[in-house]
Amino acid sequence: MSVGCLCIHGYTGSPKEVQPLVEFLENRTAWEISVPTLPGHGDDLDLRGHYYQEWIATTELALLELLKRNDQIMIIGFSMGGMIAAYLTAKYKVDRLVLLSAALKYVSLPQMYKDIFAMVLGATQGTLGSNELFLRYQKKLKQTYIFSTLEFIRCVHFTKPYLEDIRCPVLIIQGKLDGMVPSKAANFLEEEIPSTDKEVIFLAKSKHLICHGDDKDELFNHVLAFAKGLRHSE
Incomplete structure (x- = not known):
C-alpha cells in the first residue's frame, strides 16, 4: 500500500509555509508528497487576473x-x-485530512497591518530587519492585489458547504496566538464537520504561520501520529 500526501499552502503564500512539515514527513515516511504552488502565488506575488477556481x-x-x-x-x-x-x-473521499490554521473565518489585510504594527512596537531597534515574520508580511502587503482578496472570500464561501460531507478522520490544529484566523475557527470546524473521528489541538505558542512556530515540533509529531492510521505509512 502506498500513500500520497497533498499539502496546500495559504492565500498570498507559497509552499514555504508548509515546508518544515513537508521536510519532517519526507524524512520519516516513504510517502509521495505533492506541494503545488497556487496560480499567482509564490515568493513573488502576481495575483491580478487569477481566480479562486484556478x-x-x-x-x-x-x-x-x-x-x-x-x-x-x-x-x-x-x-x-x-x-x-x-x-x-x-x-474524492480521501482517507485523512489535516487542517492547519484553516481559514473558515476570514483573514483580513487590516489584521495583517495590526500584526506588523505589533511587531514593530515589540522589536528592539536594529533587530526588526532580521525578523522573518515581519519581512514576510511586509512583502505580502506591498504585492497583494487588493481585489484578489474577494477571490479569497469567494473560495471560502464555495468550499465551506462541503465541510458537512467529510466523514474521514480529521485533525484540526490551531495556534492560540493566531491574529489572522481566530482560534475559535477551529471549534467552528469541529462543529461543521460530521466525522465521528476528529481531534482539535491548540498550540499555545503558535501564531498563524503554524509550521514555523515555537510549537512546530509538537505539530509535526501530532500529524505523524495521526497518520499512523494509514496502512504502511512509514
Missing part, C-alpha cells in the same frame, strides 16, 4: 496525479489551503 483546479490536478499512483491519500491544508483541502476531501 487555485482549486491546481490542487485538484495534483490530487488526481497522486491518486493514479497511491492507494491512500492524506491532505494537509494550511489557512485558505485548509478550506480547499476540505473541499477535495469531501469530493
Whole structure:
C-alpha cells in the first residue's frame, strides 16, 4: 500500500509555509508528497487576473496525479489551503485530512497591518530587519492585489458547504496566538464537520504561520501520529 500526501499552502503564500512539515514527513515516511504552488502565488506575488477556481483546479490536478499512483491519500491544508483541502476531501473521499490554521473565518489585510504594527512596537531597534515574520508580511502587503482578496472570500464561501460531507478522520490544529484566523475557527470546524473521528489541538505558542512556530515540533509529531492510521505509512 502506498500513500500520497497533498499539502496546500495559504492565500498570498507559497509552499514555504508548509515546508518544515513537508521536510519532517519526507524524512520519516516513504510517502509521495505533492506541494503545488497556487496560480499567482509564490515568493513573488502576481495575483491580478487569477481566480479562486484556478487555485482549486491546481490542487485538484495534483490530487488526481497522486491518486493514479497511491492507494491512500492524506491532505494537509494550511489557512485558505485548509478550506480547499476540505473541499477535495469531501469530493474524492480521501482517507485523512489535516487542517492547519484553516481559514473558515476570514483573514483580513487590516489584521495583517495590526500584526506588523505589533511587531514593530515589540522589536528592539536594529533587530526588526532580521525578523522573518515581519519581512514576510511586509512583502505580502506591498504585492497583494487588493481585489484578489474577494477571490479569497469567494473560495471560502464555495468550499465551506462541503465541510458537512467529510466523514474521514480529521485533525484540526490551531495556534492560540493566531491574529489572522481566530482560534475559535477551529471549534467552528469541529462543529461543521460530521466525522465521528476528529481531534482539535491548540498550540499555545503558535501564531498563524503554524509550521514555523515555537510549537512546530509538537505539530509535526501530532500529524505523524495521526497518520499512523494509514496502512504502511512509514
